Amino acid sequence: MKHIKTLNTQTLQNTMKKGGCGECQTSCQSACKTSCTVGNQSCENNR
Amino acid sequence: MVHQYKNNGYHILLDVNSGSVHVVDELVYEMVPYYKEKELSEIIALLKDRYPKEEIREAAADLEELINAGKLYTEDIYENYIQEIVEAKKPVVKALCLHIAHDCNLACRYCFAEEGEYHGRRALMSYEVGKKALDFLIANSGSRKNLEVDFFGGEPLLNWQVVKDLVAYGREQEKLHQKNFRFTLTTNGVLLNDEVQEFVNREMSNVVLSIDGRKEVHDYMRPFRNGAGSYDRILPKFQKLADSRNQERYYVRGTFTRHNKDFSKDVLHLADLGFQQISVEPVVGTEEETYALRAEDLPEVFAEYDRLAAEMVRRYRTGKAFTFFHFMLDLTGGPCVAKRLSGCGSGTEYLAVTPWGDLYPCHQFVGDEKYRMGNVDEGITRPDIRDTFKNCNVYSKEKCRDCFAKFYCSGGCAANAHKFHGSIHETYDISCELERKRVECAIMIKAAEAEKDEVESDEEK
Structure with missing residues (x-):
């Protein structure tokens, strides 16, 4: 596409199929402790 | 949308x-x-x-x-989906924040734990209580394999022997129960030494090192009890530890307040000191605190996030990239929508344990008796509290419905919402404004990185 560059390949809808295993890191165990920063976590199954 | x-x-x-x-x-x-x-x-x-x-x-x-x-x-097709997931899920606990010491050797001005005491008395967690906490975690973790335990405080190095003993106990138990413990430590660094460093590098999957940035900023907010600053005491130890971990699996973690709204300078100061994993986060405080951020400060703070993001792009282009926790965004392997909707897991998957073994929805609720959910001997005695947290998500919060950042913060921090509005189903508006700004900056950085990577790959062809 000439006018648009999409940065991600996966969509959130697609993660409904296999998601929710719960093995990924709890956000407050990374660094925050005072905010909720879930969007920056990584999926355990994509490591 | x-x-x-x-x-x-x-x-x-x-x-x-x-x-x-x-x-x-x-x-x-x-x-x-x-x-x-x-x-x-x-x-x-x-x-x-x-x-x-x-x-x-x-x-x-x-x-x-x-x-x-x-x-x-x-x-948005997820509202029913998440409801089904919530209802179908058997409650499991997979992460504990162990308050290993309700005591501290610093007297930080913004401490939500009131210098480590959490509205209560000073106390250290005993090995017996810690063991029961790990047993409770294993027993309630269902089929989850990865179990997380954060040694938190106060200052956990004030009770270091118990930390080491609990790690040893965890390592023994994980084999018996086919689990994998991921231990983390949050420390102010005062008591950090070679022995601690060696143990941490062997056993801890992450370590959070508290430092606010520039010396004058750090020393003002993070003094010893006698008023002296702590920067000079901790900095060389943090640099050594970060290098000994190959600049991975750690964060230097600071807090910015109304007194240093120019916090991009603190982030860059930490980067210039050689740290590559940096988190500097806004303080959470009510308006009567002089250090608390106010709505009127937001334009200045937004501009500061923009400055920081632009500088990070510049450094990325010149091979001097560093990670800023609040701008982290995984566009290729980020969390699934179920994770994004269930949030931090406080009160359900994630619980805090006091030195006496009482269970709370998270570290920030500790000391608020209304939220005491049980203890490590009897387990959860107040499932009603757990259910309240379980049903708290972006769809239970009116303000989240039309927010573009809802799948990045998952409705924000329940403890902050409770602190400002008395309900976990509310949102803390300043934090929402900042989150939206950070998501915008984080995406811009990804756009810039993709552009640079594309140029380089074209040049290679």
Whole structure:
């Protein structure tokens, strides 16, 4: 596409199929402790 | 819902419900708000004086391609899905914040734990209580394999022997129960030494090192009890520890307040000191605190996030990149939508344990008796509290429904909402404003990185 560059390949809808295993890191165990920063976590199954 | 904005010269579209991020040219940026409502002929009529007709047709074809691929103007289809997941799930606990010491050797001005004491008395967790906590975690973890335990305080190094003993106990138990413990430590560094470093590097999957940035900023907010600053005491030890971990699996973690709204200087100070994993976060405080951020400070703080993001892009381009926790964004392998909707897990998957073994929804609720959920001997005795947290998500919060950042913060911090509004189903507005700004900056950085990577790959060809 000439006018648009999409940065991600996966969509959130697609993660409904296999998601929710719960093995990924709890956000407050990374660094925050005072905010909720879930969007920056990584999926355990994509490591 | 499509959120569109410009930052650092980039025109960006975030299709909220698919999570798709598109970097577009000015023509597409202009077309997006009305593209769905208008016929192509109307759009051409509107724009033909400024863009060639052929270009407009091409841009429309690009937009159609995204729509057909489910990457633009998508609907929110998750409300029932998350309800089904919540109802179907048997409650499991997978992470504990162990308050190993309700005591501290610093007297930080902004401490939510009131210098480690959490509205209570000073206390250290005994090995017996810690063991029961780990047993409780294993027993309640269901089929989850990865179990997380954060040694927190107060200052956990004030009770170091118990930390080591509990790690040893955990390592023994994980084999018996086919689990994998991931231990983390949060420390102010005062008691950090070679022995601690060696143990931490062997056993801890992450370590959080508290430092606020520039010496004067750090020393003002993080003094010893006698008023002296702690910067000079901790900095060399943190640098040594970070290097000994190969600059990985750690964060230097600071707090910015109303006193240092120019916090990008603190972040860059830490980067210039050689740290590559940096988190500097806004303080959470009510307006009567002089250090608390106020609504009127937001424009200044937004500008500071923009400055920081632009500088990070500059450093990325010159091979001096570092990670800033609040700008981290994984566009290729980020969390699934179930995770994004269930949030931090406080009160359900994630619990805090006091030195006496009482269970709370998270470290920030500790000391508020209304939220005591049980203890390590009897387990959860107040499932009603757990259920309240379980049913708290972006759909239970009115303010989240139309927010473009809802799948990045998952409705925000329950403890902050409770602190400001007395209900976990509310949101803390300042924090929401900051989160939205950070998501915008984080996406812009990704756009800039993709551009640089593309240029380099073209050059290689």
